[in-house]
Amino acid sequence: MKPDTRQSPTPQPHPHSSASPKQLDAFAARLIRRKARQLVGRAGFTRSDRDDIEQELALKLLKQLSAFDPGEAHWHVFVTTVVERYAASLLRDKRAEKRDHRRATSLHVLIETGDNGPVELAETVGRREQDARLGRDPRSDEERAQLAGDVADVLADLPADLRDVAERLKHDSVSQVARDLGLPRTTLLRRMEHVRRAFEGAGLRDYL
Template identity: 45%
Template structure:
């Protein structure tokens, strides 16, 4: 059995309702529509979406468990863009390949940005160097009652980091429970893993991270972001 046949047999794609098509004059030669209700076209789109999903799932930004979700998201993008097909600009296969490639690049950028935001918003465990040469966690430097004695003599750079850590802790303390929970999870998990364990779409978590960035920026922590 070919890879294409195996892909379409093992995977149930989202239900495709009749898709509006982009038509040209009846006397114009060549295919004039991208009809995803047509079995060969549907099979082609599924095969290409799954192929790209396998490539994405193999990257460090994703995991094998993301493969089916990625394939469905890529295919749904093709469905939404089907009416934009213009036969004068290329073949159906080239059109689908371009849609999938661009959507895959967008998903990858979003995942990389989400991971970067997670690191930026949840780095109180990062190690900094005290003046005596030892390393301590940022979080340990923000207690008011019992500060680490190794940090009494700080350089200006170290003092700045301590103040920044205190500001970060203040912002985190004011976040809603779901936002704080997300930050805690992202200290240990990737965005995709957090989405699975929380039962929330990855795109939803990415949106929350975007809101976190705005919250930190509003608190004057643009340098940290």
């Protein structure tokens, strides 16, 4: 008889103990590390947050081990479900935090932009480009900050191929993007439609 590979190899930890992927089997550890990498760059998560994300995902999974029933689901399915759901929860919470922060942030605060030194946040939004794209009167500072953040969130959530298309279309024509990517125009138009739906779903129809 073959051994039951669906059984969890990890014991249930104390509810308040710290956790890391090292405490889990190879599959769970790889999934957690991959998911943490995917969250970096989305909704304000940075590389410095990756270890914390991994620990939170590992702890959540360890706390859920008592719910694992090998008679109902394979171990890999169970692990994937728990990790994906909690990662989505982390993303929602971070976005909510960002929205609250953006409401309270002035565009006149100084931010670091690398070699150029500190500049006002307003300078990074691209006021004239924004107004020209929207084809209407200039927005207030707060509205532009909100829009810039919302657009960045939508772009970050797109699959890599759609995000690439959206970024290229900021400065290139449809024909040029199709040539650069080596895509038939019909394929590019389908991808553009997916991008459009993503923006409309986020309430950003006017940005298109």
